[in-house]
Amino acid sequence: MGGLSYPAQKKIVLALFLLVPLTLLGMFTYYPAARLVYLSFTDWDGLGSGMSFLGLDNYREVFTNPDLFGVFLHQIPYAVGGILQNIVAIGFAVILNSTLKGRNAFRVLLFIPYIMNGVAVAFMFQYVFDTTGGSLNALLGAIGLESLQQSWLGNAAIVNWALAGVSVWRYLGYTMIIYLGALQSLPSDMYEAARIDGANRFQSLWHLTLPSLSRIIQLNMFLTLSGALAVFDLPFVLTKGGPAGASETFLLKTTETAFQFNNYGLASAMSVVLLLLTVLILLGQNAALGRKGRD
Structure with missing residues (x-):
């Protein structure tokens, strides 16, 4: 980073420090949350990879049952x-x-x-x-x-x-x-x-x-x-x-x-x-x- 200006070096260092916590946050918080939302529109049984898209049927079942x-x-x-x-x-x-x-x-x-x-x-x-x-x-x-x-x-x-x-x-x-x-x-x-x-x-x-x-x-x-x-x-x-x-x-x-x-x-x-x-x-x-x- 010898050829970079000090503000640029500072931004790179800050980005590197944030990389690990942001990666962990995305891996263990945001990805599971997004996966949960996706699964809520399917009929997955938790045992295999086969699943079909049901749209809002699951939500309709929750509110009407x-x-x-x-x-x-x-x-x-x-x-x-x-x-x-x-x-x-x-x-x-x-x-x-x-x-x-x-x-x-x-x-x-x-x-x-x-x-x-x-x-x-x-x-x-x-x-x-x-x-x-x-x-x-x-x-x-x-x-x-x-x-x-x-x-x-x-x-x-x-x-x-x-x-x-x-x-x-x-x-x-x-x-x-x-x-x-x-x-x-x-x-x-x-x-x-x-x-x-x-x-x-x-x-x-x-x-x-x-x-x-x-x-x-x-x-x-x-x-x-x-x-x-x-x-x-x-x-x-x-x-x-x-x-x-x-x-x-x-x-x-x-x-x-x-x-x-x-x-x-x-x-x-x-x-x-x-x-x-x-x-x-x-x-x-x-x-x-x-x-x-x-x-």
Whole structure:
């Protein structure tokens, strides 16, 4: 590069440094994504090279077959639980951001469920929800609420709410830590000015804290709702989608379509639909919160 000017040499060096990461990104991210989209228009069975082009038939099957798209109804409890999880997490973050004695211990206790292995959490709650010897039914019996004892994972009406409760318990600490970090970055001057102006704690929370956390709330709500769309481990380990498919989720159905029925074309279309729904949630959330901010 002796005959090249310094700006040209600089561009070549930068291009060489970027070559490896861009190659890896294209090889392991963009190519698989493009391949997934391509397969979603075929009937590939995953076993051989033979496949035929189906056009939009797979997508038509996803949206018209209630056994496929209809399982999103099973994930409503996860979304509702996620919203409650964010509300409770903000409350805990505000409390633990104060001078509460032993606050560090409470932070650790709330965060521990998140760092536990997901399969281990599922097996632990398998004993909690057990019909005969489970701790939840034992607790209800001990406090005189025998009428509420039941098969928590065998009742189609409540199984998804039970699983959503486990998800809330596991991710509450993680959400709280994010809010806590955001709270600790807020300047204390504005709270002192609010106190001088006569604002009480609730007014400071409503008019100062929550508006200041709007971006973090937006991030956590996106993570919560996208996570509710992609629930897999809890129903897979605890119920296998039962009873009678009542706890099947869209991702569980996608995996079943691919690996049990060898319909990789339809499974690819389901994966693309899940991705598009996640993008729509992000765009809708940004539009709603952006309009609220302008108002």
